Amino acid sequence: MEHRLVTYGCLSILGASIAGAAADIHSPGDVATVLGATFAAYVLSDLGTAVYHWAVDNYGDGNTPVFGRQIAAFQGHHQRPWTITQREFCNNVHQVFQPALAPAAAIFALGPFVPLGLHAFMPSFLLLVCMSQQFHAWSHMKKSELPEVVVALQDAGVLIGRKQHGAHHKPNFEGNYSIVSGWWNPLLDNTQFFRWLEHRVVDATGVEPRCWYAPDHEWAEQVQPGQ
């Protein structure tokens, strides 16, 4: 019940922000601005999820302040990837919509005071980042378990698909972190962007990422019971 409240509450706030931007359209130029901003939010949300996923996979643990729960959830996901497919929608996504409530409220309050493009971009970006938790769950399901429209979007490359995300689930979990469209994965992996970033983190803090080492037993993938 609380999961539904958080999820639909946050979705409503973000929906109201997007509706506010749409209500501010007064010319064909405004239409282009809103569509362009929404598309930019879609493209950049994929990059945002890659950076976030990389960070929680590689640094900290369950005791880390603020992000501990998310870090433990991502680590548990490597170990038992099938459980994400067994959760009902609100039960799955409330984990991200909960921390997104305050930013969503701030975006709603700021919307009318920023340029139209930003008014459309901010809620769209946050919505897609939150929904990546569901896109991720879908990428772990078999096509036969998914609505046809989701399969069509995955096949068209609009949403991350099973094969591309499956490439992330190989020790040491060192690439293919994007979970919206997956468009950024080849670019980020081929340029070794995260290896570069990891060295900057070592330079600054001395902390090495988890993906430089083979996972210990706590991280090894388990076998789904009954399979």
Ligand SMILES: *[C@@H]1O[C@H](CO)[C@@H](O)[C@H](O)[C@H]1NC(C)=O
């Ligand atoms: C990412 O996935 C592709 C296949 O889609 C694979 O060839 C590549 O090695 C993966 N990248 C990393 C860094 O694991």
Ligand SMILES: [Zn+2]
């Ligand atoms: Zn991961």
Ligand SMILES: [Zn+2]
């Ligand atoms: Zn996964």
